[in-house]
Amino acid sequence: MKAKNSPVRFRIGKNGFFKGVVIAFAFSCVIPLLFILAYIIKAGITKINWNFLVNVPKPVGESGGGIANALLGSIIIIAVAAVIAIPIGILGGIYLSENRKSKLAYWARLSIDILQGVPSIVIGIVAYFWLVKPFGGFSSVSGSIALAIMMLPIVVRSTEETLKLLPDTLREAGFALGMPFHRVVLKVIVPCGISGILSGVMLSIARIAGETAPLLFTAFGNPYLSTSLTKPMQSLPLLIFNYATSPYNDWHDLAWGASCILLIFVLVLNIFTKIITRKWKVQL
Amino acid sequence: MKTFENEAVIARGDSPRVITGSNTGKLKKTNREKHSNRQIWTESVFRRLLFIMGVLMVVLVLGIMFTLIVQSVPSIKALGAGFLWGKVWDPVRDIYGAFPFLLGTLLTSFLALAISIPFSFAVGIFLGEYYPKGWLPDLLKNTVELIAAVPSVIYGFWGLAVLVPIVRSFESGIGEPPIGVGIFTSSLILSIMIIPYAASLGRSMIQMVPSHLKEAAYSLGATRWEVIKSVILPYVKSGLFAGVLLSLGRALGETMAVTMVIGNTSGIPKSIFAPGNTMASVIANEFTEADRTVYLSALIELGLVLFLVTVVINMIGKKIISRFTND
Amino acid sequence: MESTIVRSIDYNAYFGDNHVVKNVNIDIPKNNVIAVMGPSGCGKTTFLRGINRMHELIPGATAKGKIMLDNEDVMEMHPIFVRLKIGMVFQRPNPFPNLSIYDNVIAGYKLNGIKLPKAEKDKIVEQSLTKVALWNEVKDQLNKKGTFLSGGQQQRLCIARAVAMEPEVLLFDEPTSALDPISTSTVEELFHDLKQNYTLIIVTHNMQQAARVSDKTAFFYMGELVEYDETKRMFTNPRDTRTQNYITGRFS
Numbered sequence: 001m002k003a004k005n006s007p008v009r010f011r012i013g014k015n016g017f018f019k020g021v022v023i024a025f026a027f028s029c030v031i032p033l034l035f036i037l038a039y040i041i042k043a044g045i046t047k048i049n050w051n052f053l054v055n056v057p058k059p060v061g062e063s064g065g066g067i068a069n070a071l072l073g074s075i076i077i078i079a080v081a082a083v084i085a086i087p088i089g090i091l092g093g094i095y096l097s098e099n100r101k102s103k104l105a106y107w108a109r110l111s112i113d114i115l116q117g118v119p120s121i122v123i124g125i126v127a128y129f130w131l132v133k134p135f136g137g138f139s140s141v142s143g144s145i146a147l148a149i150m151m152l153p154i155v156v157r158s159t160e161e162t163l164k165l166l167p168d169t170l171r172e173a174g175f176a177l178g179m180p181f182h183r184v185v186l187k188v189i190v191p192c193g194i195s196g197i198l199s200g201v202m203l204s205i206a207r208i209a210g211e212t213a214p215l216l217f218t219a220f221g222n223p224y225l226s227t228s229l230t231k232p233m234q235s236l237p238l239l240i241f242n243y244a245t246s247p248y249n250d251w252h253d254l255a256w257g258a259s260c261i262l263l264i265f266v267l268v269l270n271i272f273t274k275i276i277t278r279k280w281k282v283q284l
Numbered sequence: 285m286k287t288f289e290n291e292a293v294i295a296r297g298d299s300p301r302v303i304t305g306s307n308t309g310k311l312k313k314t315n316r317e318k319h320s321n322r323q324i325w326t327e328s329v330f331r332r333l334l335f336i337m338g339v340l341m342v343v344l345v346l347g348i349m350f351t352l353i354v355q356s357v358p359s360i361k362a363l364g365a366g367f368l369w370g371k372v373w374d375p376v377r378d379i380y381g382a383f384p385f386l387l388g389t390l391l392t393s394f395l396a397l398a399i400s401i402p403f404s405f406a407v408g409i410f411l412g413e414y415y416p417k418g419w420l421p422d423l424l425k426n427t428v429e430l431i432a433a434v435p436s437v438i439y440g441f442w443g444l445a446v447l448v449p450i451v452r453s454f455e456s457g458i459g460e461p462p463i464g465v466g467i468f469t470s471s472l473i474l475s476i477m478i479i480p481y482a483a484s485l486g487r488s489m490i491q492m493v494p495s496h497l498k499e500a501a502y503s504l505g506a507t508r509w510e511v512i513k514s515v516i517l518p519y520v521k522s523g524l525f526a527g528v529l530l531s532l533g534r535a536l537g538e539t540m541a542v543t544m545v546i547g548n549t550s551g552i553p554k555s556i557f558a559p560g561n562t563m564a565s566v567i568a569n570e571f572t573e574a575d576r577t578v579y580l581s582a583l584i585e586l587g588l589v590l591f592l593v594t595v596v597i598n599m600i601g602k603k604i605i606s607r608f609t610n611d
Numbered sequence: 612m613e614s615t616i617v618r619s620i621d622y623n624a625y626f627g628d629n630h631v632v633k634n635v636n637i638d639i640p641k642n643n644v645i646a647v648m649g650p651s652g653c654g655k656t657t658f659l660r661g662i663n664r665m666h667e668l669i670p671g672a673t674a675k676g677k678i679m680l681d682n683e684d685v686m687e688m689h690p691i692f693v694r695l696k697i698g699m700v701f702q703r704p705n706p707f708p709n710l711s712i713y714d715n716v717i718a719g720y721k722l723n724g725i726k727l728p729k730a731e732k733d734k735i736v737e738q739s740l741t742k743v744a745l746w747n748e749v750k751d752q753l754n755k756k757g758t759f760l761s762g763g764q765q766q767r768l769c770i771a772r773a774v775a776m777e778p779e780v781l782l783f784d785e786p787t788s789a790l791d792p793i794s795t796s797t798v799e800e801l802f803h804d805l806k807q808n809y810t811l812i813i814v815t816h817n818m819q820q821a822a823r824v825s826d827k828t829a830f831f832y833m834g835e836l837v838e839y840d841e842t843k844r845m846f847t848n849p850r851d852t853r854t855q856n857y858i859t860g861r862f863s
Contacts, residue, residue, distance in 0.1 A: 015507035022414065025406030029483070030427050032476045036434065036442050043445075092341055095334040101670060108338040111345040117598030118348065118591060119537025121564045125571070125587045126348050129355060149344065156341070169705040173769070175668060177719040177776060178695035180323040182330035187722040191709045210435020213539040213564070217571055237437045237540075244441040245544060259438050270433045274426065319725060320691050327691075 037263070044260020047253050056225050057239075060248050067258050069225040070239040073140065074262075076227065077219055077235050078209055080144035085151035086201055092152070093159020093197070094185055100164075116153035123149050124214040132218055140226070140233035143219030147211060151204040158200020162193040195280035199273045206269040210262055212237035236262045352588040359581035367585065373550040373566075375574070380582040382589070384552045388560035389590075391467050392542060393535040395556060396474035397528060404479045404531070405524065408486025413512060416491060425487070432480040440544030443473045448545060455557055465547035466559040473541045478534050482527035489523030489608065490516055523608045529601035533594045539564040563590045616641040616810050617662060617780060622676035624657050624666055631657045633834040635676075639780075639827075644802050644811045646825035646842065648818060650857065654834040659782050659814045663697040664690040680780070695719075698773030699782040703789045704765035706757030706772070713753040715768055716740060719776040739775040742808075743767040743801055763794020770801065774809070781805065783813040787820065799824050818858065822846050830854045 051066055058065030092108070099105040123146050131142035166189060174184035190197065215221075220232040221242060236258050243251035243258075359367065363380055370381020407428055415421040444465075451472070452464035493516050501511045517524075547559020548569055561569075563586045574580040617639040624632035632654040639645050647655045660666040661674050664685065678685040685693050706715045707722075716736045720727055727735070736753070740746035745767045749760070757768055766786060773781055787795040802811055802824045815821050821828050822842060829839040830851075838845060838854045849855045 011507050011510070015509040018509040018512075019414065022406045022409050025403050026410035026424065029403045029407055029431070029479050030424065033427060033431050033434070035446075036439070039442060039446060040438060088337060088340065091334055092337040095338045098334065099338070104335070104338045104342070108341040111341045113598070113602055114345050114595050115341075115348075117533050117537075117594050119539065119564060119594055121537070121539040121567050122348070122352070122587045122591045125355075125567065125584055126351050128571075129351050130347075152341075152344075167705075169701060169703055170707070172665065172668070172699075172701060173705040173707065173772075174722065175665060175690075176663065176694055176699035176701075177722070177772065178320070178691050178693075179719075179723055180320075180327035180691055182327050183323065183722055183724065185330070188707060192707075206433060210437060212435070212437045213568060216568055220572075237435060240437045240441055241540060241544070244437075244444060255441060259441055262435060263438055266433055266435060267430065270430060271426075319723070320689075320695065323723070324689055324691060 037267075040256070040259050040263050043256040044258075044263075047257030048260060052254075052257055057223060057243075057251070057254055060250065063250050065250070065254065067236070067239060067254055067261075069222060069234040070236045070258060071261070072225065072227065073219070073222070073233040074209065074235040074237075076229075077140055077144050077147065077215070077233060078205060080141060080229065081147035081151060081208060082201075082205060084145060085148035085155060085204070088148075089152050089155025089201075089204075090159050090190070090197060092156040094163065094190070096156065096160040097163035098185070112153045112156050115149070116157070119213075120150060120211055121213040121216075124217050127214060128217040135230075137230075138218060138220035138232040139230045140219045141229040143215045143233065143235070144229075146214035146218050147208040150208050150211060150214060154204035154207060155197075155200050158203070159193070159197050162196025162200070163189055165196075166192055195277050198280070199277040202269055202273040202276075206266050206273070209266055209269070210237055212241050216241075349591070352584060352591055356581055356585040356588045358577050359585045362578045363582065363585075367582065368589070371552055375570070375576075375579050378576070378578070380578065382563070382582070382586055384550055385561050385563045385566050385586060386589075388467065388546070388553060389536055389562040389564070391553065391556060391560070392470045392474060392546070392562055393532055395467070395471035396478060396535050397532055399471065399475035400479050400531065401482065401528065403475075404482035404527070405486055407479070407483035408490055408524070408527070409512060409516075411483075411487040412490025413516060414508075425484075428480050428483055431476065434477075436477065436538060436540040437544070439473050439477055440541040443469060443541060443545040447472060451557075460555065460557040463547065463557070463559055465545050467546065467553050467556045470542045470546045470562070471556070473545060474535050474538060477538065477541065478531040481531040481534055482524070485527035485530060485605070486520070486524050489520040489527070492523075492609070493519050520608075522604050526601040526604035526608070529597050529604070533597040533601065536597070537564060537590060537594050539568050543568045563587075614641050615639065616681065617812070618679040619658075619662075620677040620679065622658070622661060622674065622678055624654070624661050624674045625672065626657075626669070627671045631834050632661065632674075635836045637829060637836060637839055639810060639812065641810050642806050642808075643826040644806050644813065644824055646821035646828045647812060647814045647831060648816060648821045648828060648857075649831035649837075651816065653831040655814050655829075655831040656784055658831065659784055659812060660699075662780070662782060662812065663699055664693050665699065695776060696778050697780045697782060698776055698778035700766070700769050700773055700784070700786050702785045704762055704769050706760075706765050706768050708756065708758045710757060711754045712749050712757050712760070712768060715757040716771050716775050718772055735775050739771040740768075742774050742805065743771040744797065744804075745771060761794070763790050763797055766790060766794065766798060767801070770798075770805075774805070778809065780810045780812065783811065785814055785816065788816070795820075818846075830857065832857070 051064065053066055053071065054068050055066035056069045057067065096105055096109055127142050127146035131145055132138055170188055170192060171184055174188040215235055215238050219235055219238065221238040222232040222234045226233050240255045240258050240262065243255035359380070367380060368382050368386065371383050372379050372381045373384055407424070411421050411425055447469055448464035451469045452462045455464070456462040497515050497519065498511050501515045542562050543565040546561060546565055548561055548565060549559045550561055550566070553560035567583050567587055571583055574583055615638045619635050619637050622632060622635045623630065635658060647659060649655045657666055662678055662685065666672050666674055674686065680696060707718055710718060713736055714721055716739050717732050737746060740749065745764060748764060757765065760768060787798050790798065799820065802813070805811055813825065825842045827840065828842045828845050830837045830845070832853050838849060838851045845854065846858060849858055
């Protein structure tokens, strides 16, 4: 070892130096995040008031107006996506954890791995050809389905990982009581893993709440309030993208307020998930 | 299971036997068996439902691939392999060359990686080796994970409002045209966004280094840093590489933040400070205005390339991880 | 001679190509305690799990032959019916961690979706817990989670859970191997009371336990049923040299 020849004092000094470097680099990662959070909240919070929440955007030149259309649109699009993705995702996760060695499970697992890495813009393209072009126009439900496809791998994976960790003795206890397979799964296994499954569901919602790219060619955006699933619909990220890249200050203000709301929603959901997962954990 | 036999079981009802100390009468037993017969039906439906879910996942991914390929066919037919090397993208004159976007994607992604790696590795080493437990490392870990939670459109907006002016004054300071938007700004934003991926993987890999290896080095009088440098890092280097690959996959496909700050010009970028376009950003910008079949198809072919590249990179990364964790 | 309740006829069990239980023929009389013993890997647990069709839950596991329960072949019945009639208690206590003590006892009804009036549920819970000598210890904390109990109490809770379903046969897979000596003797005492109402088949690798609790003993070796006889007779005068070797501790 070369280090043997160098004086011990120098090696100790080097040790301390690199420790300092690692700590400095590690903690400096946090700085941009804090800076972004502070900036968005400072720029956005002053724009948020009752009128901001219940009005639709005003045309360029008129001040005031709000983001009610985007807020309602985001809620609808996310809710529909969740209704589609959560049952499919949980059942898919159950399938993978119950069939660890089958051929189909291998391919399904591979598919989920692939799906997890697919860029969101590609999902947008595909959703356009599956749901927009054949039905003759942009629609909020096509956006929901695009987002549901993005949620799916997270829900499937977290369900599978959670259920795999549960001891086999639990399943056996259920079967030994004469319970059919579906009841063992739904009444014993899923309730015992519910905290892990729920945290996956919540993280997936947090993830898609801010997704913009899959909505560009599907939900498309809409300057007016719309609740129709078959018509274009505005959403917070779409509004932020469109108004942030516009040259108008009034629109920038709307985008800042919308960013602030979206950011707080996403962060609260993430932090809440962490707390819930710790609290609800079933003692095995 | 043969159903007629179940029916026989039911029809027979209760078998002759003595139920001593029983609190359930014969009638109840029969009811229970009828109930169970219904359960058997539901059970088989449930099994079939799970199987369908498995099939659905495979079909979904095959469908995505199929759709991208089919929709790319007009472009592949019209433009051939030259599409990828063509240096000019001018839809007005019907010329489609993807090279500027390939270059833009590679430049932004690798520049972002180069910037972010020291930070994400530092987080990995700090949390994996120096301080794996305690409230401060926990806080750092959770905060770094939150970086991945912030929506990319918000990074983009913040980049436009804050980063672009800073880069602009920096550019005028070093004698570059002060544009602000461009490859460099995109890379900066991306480098922040991809830190958590390599960091969290690095942390879990470093924590898996067997302590007897470290102890062997310590017992020879090595310092902490020497242990990290000559035991831990060599041991986890494939894992760290996988983390870098996952970060890269994320950077290549990132759309919104990049679209908002890259400047969206279709020429070949002259320097890293020049504006440009990535594959993802050109799709986001031009997809809804592409009015001709070949134009639209060319954009989808870009999507197909992006899809294939990210799939390959992610698969290699995951393969390395699973090999590492199984050893 | 008492009537036979379980009879296996040429029963064979496999894990893939691995033949783990070979041609077992055995008659189990009603209201008896049967001990099944043998060295590890002799197929005793596999045989036990075959009786209520738990064996086939393991991927790749198959079985051939007949297991008659009241003159009805278990192998031809749907596993659900089998398991309603043949209860099982496992090596490690496995109460449902998300259920209270009360709900654990009636889990077989509750989780199977069988609706019972509250009074009847109370009755089943009290009777079942009394049968396993746990009622007095837990009657004031029925709403606590089952996992709060000690290991021995948890195991008795699991027995109560099986008893609550009013099965005809109870299978025990090394039920005391995870328990301390005091809990073990409590559970062993239970066997004497339980055999009044049920037939008990107990897998154990503890010879003293087999001698203490059982009426008849079956000795398995390398997947075969080597000897099956009155417990007293087998321990004093084994017929097969392999049994003798095992009992005298020449191999384990």
